[in-house]
Amino acid sequence: MAEESWNEIRRSNLRFSRINSSSTPQTTWIAPAPDSxxxxxDGALSNxxxxxxxxxxxxxxxxEVIASLVQQLDQAYQPMEVEALAACRAVEFGSELGLHRAIVxxxxxxxxxxxxxxxxGLAPYAHLIKDVSLFSGLYSELSYSHVKRDGNKVDYSLARLALTTQSCTVWIEDVPSRTLSFVQADLAML
Structure with a gap:
């Protein structure tokens, strides 16, 4: 009877871990679907x-990298505001490139x-979420995904570079050389 109870606990724990692992954000970059x-x-700040x-x-x-962008902002916003501004700029940038299906x-x-x-809501970045929602109307299909910081190294590097870059800079089919190693690491995981 004790063994039977133990086996039931193990089966329950296994089901629970499978459920939880599927809802856990990934730490590695995963390619989007074809035609997407x-x-x-990412955002960074320097107080x-x-x-x-x-x-x-x-x-x-x-x-393959289609384009990359760095943009410096004229003040040190709060962390959530910078992230929301980055999300808004990302959706806007995708529409400028003529994308119709994307995962942000x-x-x-x-x-x-x-x-x-x-x-x-009443969050200080709520108006930025509303702006993203307005830009999302320019896409036929748009979804949002969360990735852990370890899976977002390319963008973190770009955001840090933006702190030292005076203007908005765009690279087509490329990234800055200091970010290339992170791109190669992401591609090695595919």
Whole structure:
């Protein structure tokens, strides 16, 4: 009887771990479906320099970089505001590139949850979530995904670079050389 109870506990734990592991955000980059793109974004801030930075990279279904962007912002926003600004710029950048189907992916779980449910609420970044919602109308299909910081190294590197780059800079089918090693690491995982 004790053995039977023990086996039942193990089966329950196994089912529970499978359920939880499927809802856990990934730590590695995963390619989007064919005819779709993935737009990864991140934000960074420097309180000492009173600046924030945004990094965005657009990937195709083969893991090829379509374009990347860095943009410096003129003040050090709060962390959630920078992430929401980065998400907004990512969706806008994708529409500027003429994308119609995309997954927008960032490492702020709170911002991704707000984007998914279009929850504006009273958060200081609620107006930015609303802006993203307006830009999302330019796509035929758009979804939002959360990735852990370890799976967002390319964008983190771009956002940090934006803190030292005076203007908005775009690379077509490329990334800055200091980010290339992170791109290669992501591609090695595919």
């Amino acid at each position: 793109y993935k737009i990864n974004y 000492a320099d009173n600046k924030s930075g945004i990094g965005v990279v657009v990937w195709d279904c083969h893991g 992916e960032g490492d702020s779980e709170m911002v991704v949850k707000a984007l998914r449910c279009k929850e504006y």
